[in-house]
Amino acid sequence: MSEAPWLTVLGLGEDGLDGLPPASRQALDRADVVMGPPRHLSLIPNSTAERIEWPAPFAEGLPILTGLRGRQTVVLASGDPFWFGAGSVIARNFDAAEWIALPGQSTFSLAAAQLGWPLENTLTFGLHAAPLTRLRPHLAPGLRAILLLRDGKAVAELATYLGETGFADCALHVMEALGGPRERARSVSLTEALLGTFEHPVCVGIDVAGEGRAFPKASGKPDDIFETDGQITKRPIRALTLSALAPQRGEHLWDIGGGTGSISIEWLMCDPTLTATTIEPRADRAERIRRNADALGQDRLHVELGTAPNALIDLDPPDAVFIGGGLSVDLLNWLQANLRPGTRLVANAVTLESEALLAEWHDKQGGDLLCIELAQASPLGPRRGWKSAYPVVQWSVTL
Structure with a gap:
C-alpha cells in the first residue's frame, strides 16, 4: 500500500476557519507544519502547528517546502489553488502521490455571484503577479472581465492603464476581502478609482467601454x-x-x-x-x-x-x-x-x-x-x- 500524501494544498477563504469544510479542518488539525503568506496564516490563529511564512518571490518557497518532505504539511492558498493559484506550481514540482488538494470557493465565483455575471461569458485574469498589459489584446467595448490584483494600489494603476489605452468609460466594480467579515464592494468610475483607497485582497470586475482601439481576432493584426x-x-x-x-x-x-x-x-x-x-x-x-x-x-x-x-x-x-x-x-x-x-x-x-x-x-x-x-x-x-x-x-x- 502506498503511503498517504504528506502535503495538502488547502484553499482558504477570507472567513478563515469559519468557512472550512470538515476535511480541510481535519487536515489543519493533523498538520505538523502550516506554510503560507502572512495574511493566510493570520486567518487560522488557533493552529498549534509550526508556522512558516512563504517568502517572496514565490519560487524561493519551493526549496523550503521540499525540505519538509515526510512531515504532515499544509500549504495555504486563496480559494481555489488551481485557478491562478499555487496549486499548479505544486503539481509541477512534486509527485502526484505526495500531495492532495482541498480547494475552497474561488474569488472569481464569489465575484460573479456579487455582480450577477455568467462566468462562462466572463474573462478571468490573475494579475497579482503579472503586468496589466496582459489585458491589451482583449480590450474591446462590451467585454466583461474579472481581475485579481496585487494590492489596493493596483486599482489606481488599472484605472490609469485603461485611460491610457482609450477605454476611459469603463466601469470598475471593486471588491475587497470577498467572503469574509471585511467584505466590501463598490462600483466606481476611473476617476473615482484613481482617488479612492482600497484594501488587499482585492479583485475588480471591468465593464469595458470607451473609444479605445480593439484588436481584431484574426491573424494579420494591423x-x-x-x-x-x-x-x-x-x-x-x-x-x-x-x-x-x-x-x-x-x-x-x-x-x-x-x-x-x-x-x-x-x-x-x-x-x-x-x-x-x-x-x-x-x-x-x-x-x-x-x-x-x-x-x-x-x-x-x-x-x-x-x-x-x-x-x-x-x-x-x-x-x-x-x-x-x-x-x-x-x-x-x-x-x-x-x-x-x-x-x-x-x-x-x-x-x-x-x-x-x-x-x-x-x-x-x-x-x-x-x-x-x-x-x-x-x-x-x-x-x-x-x-x-x-x-x-x-x-x-x-x-
Missing part, C-alpha cells in the same frame, strides 16, 4: 500596433505566414530574424498555452521586440540576442520554425540535422538568391512553394494605379 524601424512582415504576408505555421495548443516557435517581433507576438496571441523564442542579431531590434511584446500583452516572449544557427544550440526544441531573416544554406543544413522529425518550417524570401535557395530545397525536401504578389492602390497623377510590392516566396515543409 501593422501600426507594432513599433518598427521598417523591418516588419507586413499584415497580409503575416496572415499567410501564421496560417502556414499553423499553431497548435502548447507548441513552441522559433522566430529566426525577429525584426519587429510581429510573427512571434501574433503566434502567442493565438492561444495562452503557446510559447515562442525570437532570435535577433541586432541589439536595438531585440530591445524593440521586447517593447512590442510587453506593450501588446505578450511578455512571455523570450528574446534571444544572437545569430542563427549558433544562437539556437541551447534553446528548447521547437514545434515550428519561421525564418524571416538570415536565410542561408548553413542555417537550413543545421535545422535539417538538429530538429525533431515533424517540426514545421516556414521560410520567406524576397531576394533572387534566397528565392533560388528555397526553390532548391523545395525540390529536395518537398513541401509547398508559394509566390505571393501583392499590389496596393496608390495615387498616379490625378488618378489611381496599382503599386506592386516585392513578391515574397514562401516555402513551408514538415521535416
Whole structure:
C-alpha cells in the first residue's frame, strides 16, 4: 500500500476557519507544519502547528517546502489553488502521490455571484503577479472581465492603464476581502478609482467601454500596433505566414530574424498555452521586440540576442520554425540535422538568391512553394494605379 500524501494544498477563504469544510479542518488539525503568506496564516490563529511564512518571490518557497518532505504539511492558498493559484506550481514540482488538494470557493465565483455575471461569458485574469498589459489584446467595448490584483494600489494603476489605452468609460466594480467579515464592494468610475483607497485582497470586475482601439481576432493584426524601424512582415504576408505555421495548443516557435517581433507576438496571441523564442542579431531590434511584446500583452516572449544557427544550440526544441531573416544554406543544413522529425518550417524570401535557395530545397525536401504578389492602390497623377510590392516566396515543409 502506498503511503498517504504528506502535503495538502488547502484553499482558504477570507472567513478563515469559519468557512472550512470538515476535511480541510481535519487536515489543519493533523498538520505538523502550516506554510503560507502572512495574511493566510493570520486567518487560522488557533493552529498549534509550526508556522512558516512563504517568502517572496514565490519560487524561493519551493526549496523550503521540499525540505519538509515526510512531515504532515499544509500549504495555504486563496480559494481555489488551481485557478491562478499555487496549486499548479505544486503539481509541477512534486509527485502526484505526495500531495492532495482541498480547494475552497474561488474569488472569481464569489465575484460573479456579487455582480450577477455568467462566468462562462466572463474573462478571468490573475494579475497579482503579472503586468496589466496582459489585458491589451482583449480590450474591446462590451467585454466583461474579472481581475485579481496585487494590492489596493493596483486599482489606481488599472484605472490609469485603461485611460491610457482609450477605454476611459469603463466601469470598475471593486471588491475587497470577498467572503469574509471585511467584505466590501463598490462600483466606481476611473476617476473615482484613481482617488479612492482600497484594501488587499482585492479583485475588480471591468465593464469595458470607451473609444479605445480593439484588436481584431484574426491573424494579420494591423501593422501600426507594432513599433518598427521598417523591418516588419507586413499584415497580409503575416496572415499567410501564421496560417502556414499553423499553431497548435502548447507548441513552441522559433522566430529566426525577429525584426519587429510581429510573427512571434501574433503566434502567442493565438492561444495562452503557446510559447515562442525570437532570435535577433541586432541589439536595438531585440530591445524593440521586447517593447512590442510587453506593450501588446505578450511578455512571455523570450528574446534571444544572437545569430542563427549558433544562437539556437541551447534553446528548447521547437514545434515550428519561421525564418524571416538570415536565410542561408548553413542555417537550413543545421535545422535539417538538429530538429525533431515533424517540426514545421516556414521560410520567406524576397531576394533572387534566397528565392533560388528555397526553390532548391523545395525540390529536395518537398513541401509547398508559394509566390505571393501583392499590389496596393496608390495615387498616379490625378488618378489611381496599382503599386506592386516585392513578391515574397514562401516555402513551408514538415521535416
